Amino acid sequence: MSRPRVVVVGGGIIGSAVARRLTLLEPRPQVTLVEKELTPGRHQTARNSGVVHAGLYYAPGSAKAALSRTGVERLRRYCRERGLPYEEVGKLVIALDEAEEGRLRDIECRALANGVPGLRWLGTDALREVEPHAVGRAALHSPTTAITDFSRVAEAMLADARDRGAQVVTDFEVVGFGQSGGRVDVQAADGRHVRADRVVLAGGVHADRLAVLAGDGPTPAIVPFRGEYHQLRPEATHLVSGLVYPVPDPRYPFLGVHLTRRVDGGVLLGPNAVLATAREGYRRRDVDLEVIRALLASKGFRRFARSNLRTGAQEVVGSLSRHAFVERVRRYVPEIDHADVEPALAGVRAQAMDADGSLVEDFRFSRVGAVLCIRNAPSPAATASLAIADLVVDRLDLAGT
Template sequence: MTRPHVVVVGGGIVGSAVARSLTLHGHRPDVTLVEKEAAPATHQTARNSGVVHAGLYYAPGSAKATLSREGVRRLRAYCRERALPYEEVGKLVVALDTVEEARLRDIEARAVANGVPGLRWLDAVALREVEPHVVGRAALHSPTTAITDFAAVAAAMLDDARDGGAEVLTGFEVSALDQRSGRVEVRGTDGRRVEADRVVVAGGLHADRLAVLAGDGPDPRIVPFRGEYHRLAPAATHLVRGLVYPVPDPRYPFLGVHLTRRVGGDVLLGPNAVLATAREGYRWRDVDPSTVLALAASPGLRRFARANLRTGVHEVVGSLSRHAFVERARRYVPAIKAADVLPSGAGVRAQAMDPDGSLVEDFRFSRVGAVLCIRNAPSPAATASLAIADLVVDRLDLG
């Protein structure tokens, strides 16, 4: 019997995990991963902060909650097995006033319901035993929240997939996904073609465009938001031991500036969230006219902008003014001085948005014939990647 052939579109950490999971499947399909860049995992995977999320915030019973908790368990074991970095530096979610303290109690209840281990409620004195330079009224401490290098993890997963027989084609930008008689022809802009029995679209910033090529609807659309980072100078990295996060404000769609220690010892400040004018718009000068026109024509984005005008202005100010950016971090670590802060890189978040302007909060999948599309996989997708991969492979119905 001929083995089925599965093509995975996208070489980020989720696509790499899917390719790996396929090579471990009992039916051992032939697997090809196609990636439009010269090397996999160069966008969201390589440009995030490296946090392995424990599952504090997510609605109990949601895909994010269940897959992140399973993902943490498996990612921890995988990193140890492959000698990859995995450091449980811990996270403090810090409340600055009584309103935030009440919201933090709600987060604590969610985290308990999600089975996050080792949680501790800390008062203003006790939180400084964990983070001596942090101030706040109260904090929730998650000691098992960890950091890793997701680009290294994705590379290891792709090596596993290759060892299992998968083929990886780079520089393959998909231009068509033509379905005929139960099979799919995957065509590249350079003329290459691959025939498949099943296709998994894990296209990140291009997820909606690729889904439409497969015959799916245009919504939810991907709206690119750039997240810009600063970092502490080496002499100031002692000011943050682990991860220091604000209490999310339910009125605003994004978390706000936080402080993140990385596996190399750097400490990041950020990210903010500003609308990008290209799907891979890592700088203000990165402008793609087709993206700008699509954003301008989007009724959902217009509704979102009207509802979040104040937040948008706030984020743009933080993008254009390093002083404003630093002052937001100083609310939690007053010892940070302007001279301690250096510019760093940026990432672009592939944020799915429904037609009514609401952000898609949970993971979302769709199926069109032989093509399974991952329509929304924001954070904690990297954390949950191994669990997401097995879910996707199960849904392919390989027999």
């Protein structure tokens, strides 16, 4: 009896985790991972802050909440087994005024319901014992929130998969799927193709485009948002011990500018969140007319833009003015000087949006014949990657091939 053939499209941390999990099955399927770049993991996996999220913000009972708590435990063990960096530097979510303190109490309730361990409510003086250079009215401290290097984690997962027989094919840009008789022909732009009994689409910012190629519907559509980071110069990194976050604004779907210690000792500031004009639009000058046309034609996006006009404008100001960006940071750590800050990396977040303009907050999957589409894998996807891989493999129904 031949082994089922599974193709994973996308070599980021989710695709790598899925490929690894497939090779742990008995009987083991034939696994092929295809990646459009010359090396895997170059996009969202390599362009993030490296925070391992403990599950503070997520609605109790949501997939985000469950997968983050399961995922963080799995990730901690995996990093230790593989000798990868994993540092529990802790996170402070700081409220600056009475209104923010009320929202922070709501976050505390969510975090407790989600089983986040070791939470502490801190006043003005107590928060400075954790972050001596930070200021605020009150703070929620999550001591087990950690940092890692997700690029190295993804590389290790892919190495595990290779060691167990998986093939990794790079420079393979998928342009079509031919489904017939329960089988799939995965087609590349250069004429190559790979046949499969099951396909997993883990395409990140290309998730909707790939799903449509496989025969799925156009929504949720991916709206790319660029997150621009700055960093502290080496002589100023002592001003931040761990992770310093603002209380999220419920009117906007992103967390706001925060300060993040990295495993290499550096400190990132940001990101802001501005609309990107290309799916891989890491620079302001990166423009894809197809993306712009799709956004302008979308009634849902226009509705979203109108309802978030004020906050979006503030994000644009922070993008165009380093002074404005640093002033946001100084609200939490006033000793940071403008001369202490320099530009750093930028990333693009694959934000899924429904037809009515509402953002998809939780994980979402769909199935088209033999193709399983990961339509939305928002933060904490990297944290939860090992748990997500279990979920995906369970849904593949390999027994039916």
